[in-house]
Amino acid sequence: MPALPAIVKPLILMNLLLLVPLVLVYLERKVIARMQDRIGPNRVGPLGMLQTVADALKLFFKEDFQPKTPYKMVYWLAPALAVVPLFVAAAAIPFGTLWHMGSFEIKPYIADLNVGVLFIFAITSIEVYGVTLAGWSGASKYSLLGGLRTSAQMISYEIALGLSVVGVIILSGSLRMLDIVAAQEHLWYVVLQPIGFVVYSIAAIAETNRLPFDLPEAETELVAGFNTEYSSMKFGLFPMGEYVNMFLVSCLATVFFLGGWHPLFGLTMIPGVLWFMLKVSFFIFMYYWLRATLPRYRYDQLIRFGWLVLFPLALFNVLWTAVMVNIPWS
Amino acid sequence: MILFKNPVHSALGLLLTFFAMAGIYVLLEAPVVAVFQVAVYAGAIMVLFLFVVMFLNLHDEYGFEATELKRIAWVVLGAGLGLAAALWCLSLQPTVFGETLPQDQAQRLGEALLGRHMMAFELISFLLLGAAVGAVALNRKRSN
Numbered sequence: 076m077p078a079l080p081a082i083v084k085p086l087i088l089m090n091l092l093l094l095v096p097l098v099l100v101y102l103e104r105k106v107i108a109r110m111q112d113r114i115g116p117n118r119v120g121p122l123g124m125l126q127t128v129a130d131a132l133k134l135f136f137k138e139d140f141q142p143k144t145p146y147k148m149v150y151w152l153a154p155a156l157a158v159v160p161l162f163v164a165a166a167a168i169p170f171g172t173l174w175h176m177g178s179f180e181i182k183p184y185i186a187d188l189n190v191g192v193l194f195i196f197a198i199t200s201i202e203v204y205g206v207t208l209a210g211w212s213g214a215s216k217y218s219l220l221g222g223l224r225t226s227a228q229m230i231s232y233e234i235a236l237g238l239s240v241v242g243v244i245i246l247s248g249s250l251r252m253l254d255i256v257a258a259q260e261h262l263w264y265v266v267l268q269p270i271g272f273v274v275y276s277i278a279a280i281a282e283t284n285r286l287p288f289d290l291p292e293a294e295t296e297l298v299a300g301f302n303t304e305y306s307s308m309k310f311g312l313f314p315m316g317e318y319v320n321m322f323l324v325s326c327l328a329t330v331f332f333l334g335g336w337h338p339l340f341g342l343t344m345i346p347g348v349l350w351f352m353l354k355v356s357f358f359i360f361m362y363y364w365l366r367a368t369l370p371r372y373r374y375d376q377l378i379r380f381g382w383l384v385l386f387p388l389a390l391f392n393v394l395w396t397a398v399m400v401n402i403p404w405s
Numbered sequence: 406m407i408l409f410k411n412p413v414h415s416a417l418g419l420l421l422t423f424f425a426m427a428g429i430y431v432l433l434e435a436p437v438v439a440v441f442q443v444a445v446y447a448g449a450i451m452v453l454f455l456f457v458v459m460f461l462n463l464h465d466e467y468g469f470e471a472t473e474l475k476r477i478a479w480v481v482l483g484a485g486l487g488l489a490a491a492l493w494c495l496s497l498q499p500t501v502f503g504e505t506l507p508q509d510q511a512q513r514l515g516e517a518l519l520g521r522h523m524m525a526f527e528l529i530s531f532l533l534l535g536a537a538v539g540a541v542a543l544n545r546k547r548s549n
Binding site for chain 1: 411413414417420436437440441443444447448449451452455456459509510511
């Protein structure tokens with residue numbers, strides 16, 4: 076049955092990704108509560124673990140209020156566009172190397188594309204439409220302004236995000252995700268590409284609209300921004316997309332800079348998939364840490380920082396890497 | 406794309422067309438072109454199109470309602486196309502995307518762009534730079 080893995084693996088990945096937001100929200104609330112000397116959710120289930128499940132159920136059963144908008148179709152389409160590209164992009168991420176289980180060989184990834192990096196950036200660039208169209212189709216000026224603002228932010232930082240990875244591509248000489256991880260067996264690219272890693276991390280935070288760059292959720296100025304006109308689970312899809320995106324961006328950081336499934340300190344008895352997830356959790360923990368530590372940027376500061384600091388830094392990194400690779404002694 | 410009265414819906418139709426073209430490129434075993442199609446046209450250029458259409462804010466087209474007949478026609482057309490696509494898919498041999506393709510397409514594209522077509526490539530980039538600078542210069546308000 077060669078077709079069986081092609082059916083089962085996407086099902087597994089999709090269900091895992093659907094669970095990711097539940098886990099991440101719970102952990103975020105717990106971790107940030109600890110950092111702020113609070114306890115966090117502790118009522119529903121043991122240690123409050125079922126809190127996010129209860130929240131999600133509540134979202135499903137809430138009244139789905141719809142504004143009087145002439146753009147019904149777009150209004151329905153936008154939340155889907157905010158989530159679906161992320162699930163598609165996740166198909167190209169290698170979560171581990173080949174697994175041997177008796178006579179079976181399990182590949183912990185779905186698609187091994189020779190243009191994997193480009194594929195992921197192409198698909199995730201579609202995500203902007205979800206936010207833009209959500210802001211526009213609500214037929215409300217608050218959500219329109221929020222939507223425009225968010226799309227401007229995402230487009231600006233996407234450039235820095237893409238450029239920061241070019242250094243990695245130059246070093247590994249491949250656009251294939253598996254090759255990029257394989258090239259880091261002895262030395263992770265975070266050592267060779269410190270600027271690239273820093274630019275990537277910052278741009279990734281802006282790209283996922285998280286603090287300190289969470290201008291899209293400007294409660295004080297825009298009554299929450301692009302998702303103002305949504306309720307019930309149609310609203311719930313936006314934060315869900317945000318958390319899946321966080322997970323995805325952390326996976327990419329692991330693949331590009333943190334050595335993918337390669338173990339640290341030669342601890343090879345821990346399986347590669349577990350190493351991968353450990354690195355992903357480290358990156359996600361950084362997200363929480365930053366959120367608990369830093370205040371929010373102002374909008375003009377955000378755009379200026381993106382174009383005048385991150386973008387030139389990323390360009391410089393590309394140039395520097397290209398020069399260093401071509402010097403004979405290196 | 407040309408069937409919608411609302412310009413934003415038309416823009417979305419164009420987006421869908423770009424995706425369909427990307428799909429055709431994949432079927433033609435040119436995944437690099439397909440990915441560029443999505444990244445450049447669908448991901449970047451269409452967002453700007455959409456911005457422009459939204460800013461123009463064409464009020465006259467508001468409140469366009471589809472008639473019952475039109476809706477039925479859409480459903481029949483969609484169902485027919487879906488059925489045809491499903492039948493066609495069932496007749497195909499299952500292959501996994503990416504396994505039968507030549508592995509060095511991106512490399513060959515890069516070599517062609519920066520080797521044989523170097524001059525044209527650089528000239529086009531200068532042309533685009535000139536266009537960008539020109540657009541900014543034209544839009545700038547003259548301060549006297």
